[in-house]
Amino acid sequence: MSNAPKPIETLITGDTVITMNKERTILSNAALAVEAGEILWIGDVNQAESLFTPAQRFDFKGKVIIPGLVNVHGHWAMTLVRGLVDDCALEQWLETIWRVEAALISPETVVVGSELAMIEMLRGGTTCAADMYWYYTEVTEASRRAGFRIVTGPSFAEIEGFEDYRNTNHSIAIEYLDHFADVPLVHPCIQAHSTYTTSPTTLELVKELVNQHGLLFVTHASESRGELELVQQKHGQRPIAVLDQFGLLGQHTLLAHCVHLTDEEISRLAETGTSVAHCPSSNLKLSSGIARVAEMLAQGVNVGIGTDGAASNNDLDLFHEAQLAALVQKGVTGDPKVLPAEKVFSMLTIDGAHAMGLSDKIGSLEVGKSADLAVIDFSSANLTPCYDYYSHLIYALSVGDVQDVMIAGQLLMHNREMLTLDEVAVRAEANRIAGEVLKL
Ligand SMILES: [Zn+2]
Numbered sequence: 463m464s465n466a467p468k469p470i471e472t473l474i475t476g477d478t479v480i481t482m483n484k485e486r487t488i489l490s491n492a493a494l495a496v497e498a499g500e501i502l503w504i505g506d507v508n509q510a511e512s513l514f515t516p517a518q519r520f521d522f523k524g525k526v527i528i529p530g531l532v533n534v535h536g537h538w539a540m541t542l543v544r545g546l547v548d549d550c551a552l553e554q555w556l557e558t559i560w561r562v563e564a565a566l567i568s569p570e571t572v573v574v575g576s577e578l579a580m581i582e583m584l585r586g587g588t589t590c591a592a593d594m595y596w597y598y599t600e601v602t603e604a605s606r607r608a609g610f611r612i613v614t615g616p617s618f619a620e621i622e623g624f625e626d627y628r629n630t631n632h633s634i635a636i637e638y639l640d641h642f643a644d645v646p647l648v649h650p651c652i653q654a655h656s657t658y659t660t661s662p663t664t665l666e667l668v669k670e671l672v673n674q675h676g677l678l679f680v681t682h683a684s685e686s687r688g689e690l691e692l693v694q695q696k697h698g699q700r701p702i703a704v705l706d707q708f709g710l711l712g713q714h715t716l717l718a719h720c721v722h723l724t725d726e727e728i729s730r731l732a733e734t735g736t737s738v739a740h741c742p743s744s745n746l747k748l749s750s751g752i753a754r755v756a757e758m759l760a761q762g763v764n765v766g767i768g769t770d771g772a773a774s775n776n777d778l779d780l781f782h783e784a785q786l787a788a789l790v791q792k793g794v795t796g797d798p799k800v801l802p803a804e805k806v807f808s809m810l811t812i813d814g815a816h817a818m819g820l821s822d823k824i825g826s827l828e829v830g831k832s833a834d835l836a837v838i839d840f841s842s843a844n845l846t847p848c849y850d851y852y853s854h855l856i857y858a859l860s861v862g863d864v865q866d867v868m869i870a871g872q873l874l875m876h877n878r879e880m881l882t883l884d885e886v887a888v889r890a891e892a893n894r895i896a897g898e899v900l901k902l
Contacts, residue, residue, distance in 0.1 A: 472496040472871055473516035475507050476527040476837065480851055482811045482826035486804065488851060492527070496833045499646075499870035504829060520873070522837045525865065526851065529827050530589025530611075530834035531780045532814030535680075535718040535739035535768025538593045538601065539575030541582065542566065542895055544772040552686045552748040559773055560621060565902050566895070569600040574891045576601045580610045581885050582778045584875045587836035587864040590815070590824055592716075592739070592768065594653050594680060599638055602648055608882045609872050611647045611834065613678065613818050615639065616671075618664050619655030632667065639675055647870060649820060651678035651716075656685075657704045658692035665708045678714050678819045681705070684727070685719035686750040702727040711736045716817050718768060719744075720758070721751040728754065732761040737817035740809070742786045743777075744770035756791045756800040766814035767806075779861050784810050788856055803852040837866035 472495070479492040481504070493510035495503035503513070540559075543566075547558040572595060583591055590611035593601055598614045605612040616635035635652075642648045652675065654660045654668050672679045683701045684690065690700060697704045702723065705711050713735035720731070720738045731738065740755050758765055767787055769778045787809070788801045815825025824834050838855075840846070842863050845854045867875040874882050 467513055467515040470495050470497050470502060470514045470516050472518050472520065472833075473510060473514055474520045474522065474527070474833070474835075474868075475510070476522035476525050478526040478840075478851070479504070479827060480526065480528045481828060482529050482808060483828050494527070494827065494833065494835075496871045499832055499872070501827060501829050501831055501833050504827060520866075520868075522866065524839075524841060526838045526840045527827070528587070528836050528838060528855070529811045529825060530836050530867065530869065531587050531810045532766060532818065532820075532825060533583060533588050533591035533769055533778070533780055534716060534737075534766035534814045534817050535592055535594075535741055535770055536579070536778065537595050537771035537773075538579035538591070539567070539572040539595050540771030540773040541578040541778075542571060542575040542892060543899065544776050546773065546899065548747070548776070551688070552750055553688045555748060555774065562899060562902055566899060567596050569597045571895050572597040573600050573604045574888060574895060576604050577608065577883055577888045578892050579772065579778055580605065580608050581880055581883050581888060582772075583780075584610070584867050584880065584883075585864060585878070586779045586781060586861045587838070587867060588778070588780050589834040589836065589867060589869045590818070590820070592651075592680065592818060594655070599634075602638075602642060606645070606647060609647065609869055609874050611649070611824070611832075611869055613649045613651055613820070615650040615652050615677070617653040617655060618668055619659045620661060620664065621655070621659050635671065639671075639677070649678070649818065650675075651680050651818075653680040656682040656689065657701045658689055658696055662697070662708075665704070665710070669708050669710055672710065672714070676714070678716060679710055680716045681710075681718070683717040683720055684722045685745070686748070687722060690722060700724075700727070702730060706730065706734075714819060716766075718770070719750070719753065721745050721753045723754060723758075728758055728761050728763065731758070731763045735764070737764040737766060739768040739817065740765050740787055741768045741770040741775075741783070742790055743783055744774040746786075746790070747776075748774055752790055752794055755787065756795050756797070759801070759805070764813055764816055765809055766817035767809050780810055781855070781859050781861060784856055803850070803856040806856045807852050832869075833871040834869050835867070836864050839863050839865045
């Protein structure tokens with residue numbers, strides 16, 4: 463066998479690589495060999511130089527490379543209504559937002575809002591995100607054009623004013639699921655908005671689709687006290703019991719929020735392997751409450767972190783969300799040991815990947831996984847000196863420290879400049895649409 467260096471597509475080098483593998487290995491002077499978007503090899507820089515002749519190189523000297531962040535819950539195009547209605551409760555907030563959205567949304571506006579969301583998420587080191595919104599086919603195409611990794615799919619809901627939108631059309635849903643079944647960077651899922659916006663007939667249909675396609679199921683659950691009342695009126699039970707009754711809890715289920723859970727419900731989520739998308743900013747801002755995350759984790763429930771939509775957060779900054787998640791749990795439990803920095807960073811990466819059924823592809827930097835990563839400039843004043851990487855990532859970093867972002871071996875942001883999305887044009891379009899919103 464020849465000892466000649468092997469030609470490869472890409473060699474990425476950096477001072478430090480935080481792998482988030484099982485052993486939580488942190489490598490110094492490390493390199494990643496990338497072929498066809500996947501990590502082929504990971505190890506010492508000098509060894510890499512003797513093993514490979516790369517066609518292209520990305521040298522991140524003095525920088526820290528981390529797995530790209532995973533945003534497990536959001537509504538991308540809601541960037542268009544960010545700041546339109548604040549400081550009121552969920553039910554009143556939804557009433558206003560739904561009224562505006564019903565008049566505003568079209569395939570074109572949803573794509574602009576989604577592109578704006580991708581730009582913001584990339585700036586914060588996010589490489590994979592879930593979206594629950596209308597015109598998911600157009601959003602998926604926009605995401606593919608940008609080279610961003612998306613988890614989305616038909617979202618069933620019976621909301622007044624939205625009857626005409628094609629999301630609830632069963633045949634369109636099937637068409638989507640078939641068309642995107644095996645498309646790179648697209649991870650189709652099946653969604654129901656919530657149990658208060660879906661009838662038993664719709665939940666039955668959703669269950670059938672989930673079983674037929676073996677895909678991830680996503681829904682909002684137990685977000686507010688008002689929701690508990692609505693679901694009680696509609697189904698005669700609490701949201702978790704309704705989902706359980708329809709066979710919709712399990713390892714392929716991701717529930718957004720789960721703010722109001724009983725002890726029994728937490729146990730049931732743990733028992734069934736159901737994952738939770740924790741969205742603390744949205745829950746606090748809408749006064750929905752504080753999810754019992756420390757108790758969920760103690761019981762073995764897998765929890766990822768989501769920003770929710772930009773109208774209830776109001777940003778898509780996952781690092782900020784993670785810091786808030788950690789601080790709030792310490793505050794409410796009176797125990798500073800809960801949600802330590804390393805665990806919170808795993809919620810942002812590998813646990814989030816697990817919540818979306820993608821832990822074999824993303825969430826850590828390991829051989830065989832996709833080269834989805836972010837490059838952090840640890841020379842910033844707020845990250846100097848550094849005793850513990852996880853501590854800085856959760857408690858001290860700001861989005862401006864994210865320098866480059868790569869998805870499946872393709873750079874989407876370099877030195878904070880977007881490479882696949884036209885940021886100036888997208889912002890101009892968003893401002894034009896805002897002019898329309900103001901006339902509504
Ligand atoms: Zn949501």
